[in-house]
């Protein structure tokens with residue numbers, strides 16, 4: 116596909132700046148920060164000079180020349196974060212989120228690239244919808260929006276969507292998923308894995324066997340038994356993970372596994388990797404932070420798919436992120452309108468917000484307790500996800516000529532999550548009132564501040 120920095124939606128070097136987009140960017144010298152650029156093998160104090168939307172130089176004691184000096188002492192400078200899994204709800208549910216409000220939430224969370232899932236209304240199963248999503252993302256101009264196309268028509272699981280047409284459309288889709296649902300039929304997943312190889316695309320599956328989860332309300336275990344709620348067993352995820360891995364092995368296609376949530380799933384991925392299967396995987400912050408105990412509150416803000424699991428599963432996800440079995444932290448940002456989500460548990464749709472809290476949870480839950488070093492955590496937010504989709508211009512390395520997609524954050528800043536303060540149109544964060552550590556200070560998309568001093572630049 117396109118080379119880094121190439122024109123068009125994937126390289127993003129074309130004209131930008133729609134109604135909401137920040138203004139033009141002068142040269143900037145990010146001075147004295149700790150540069151953590153895992154793709155470039157860098158973790159040391161260094162200045163980064165940004166000019167004309169690109170990294171111009173990286174080194175110690177750089178001369179600013181005409182560049183504006185931005186003091187980054189005590190801060191971490193990294194490639195912009197990449198989120199492989201978001202729901203921006205446009206088209207169809209603009210009352211819950213739009214590409215504009217979701218882009219704002221992403222920029223404030225330190226993201227420079229997001230991949231919206233196709234379960235919109237209409238479904239993004241054709242060139243028209245994916246092109247609309249990509250174009251709207253460019254118009255907003257706060258984050259690069261790389262749409263995911265549906266694998267099957269209408270995500271109904273009956274016949275393949277026109278993957279080739281979406282791949283060759285102006286949106287140049289290189290990832291397909293029926294997320295929200297699994298690809299039920301093994302035959303269709305096999306076809307998709309085979310066909311997608313023609314345009315080097317990846318198939319991202321939401322692993323769930325619906326015959327085991329129909330009517331399920333939460334993770335199946337001790338807590339579901341006590342509460343009398345129908346359970347969603349870990350096996351319903353793991354058997355589909357196992358099937359998917361076998362089909363990836365059979366076809367040689369590229370498989371990505373969405374939001375892994377159980378110890379058994381990561382064990383299966385680890386074993387498949389060891390025998391050379393082409394698989395990548397992601398995990399969501401709530402699956403390394405929260406457990407099924409929270410369902411005792413019957414607060415539907417904790418209802419999510421896959422569900423919050425046991426303490427042992429949370430531990431396994433943390434370990435898998437540490438050893439690289441899970442490549443990426445992906446938020447599965449799932450905004451819902453208040454009237455839909457703030458209802459009784461059984462009627463509430465699954466899903467929770469994630470974009471504006473991912474960095475803080477990563478630092479608070481993974482780095483501070485010692486599961487991951489800071490450099491590893493940054494890798495799982497940048498180079499890891501960029502590698503899963505081979506996204507050009509994102510995830511580093513931050514070398515001269517690379518697009519200046521950058522995040523600057525304070526790893527020590529403590530703050531309290533407040534739902535009303537979020538930029539997302541929705542309010543369904545399970546972290547309201549939670550004390551966390553780690554805050555985004557600046558986000559730059561191709562050298563332009565989308566976030567500056569922790570505040571939006573639009």
Ligand SMILES: [Zn+2]
Pocket residue numbers: 294295296321373374420421
């Ligand atoms: Zn999903």
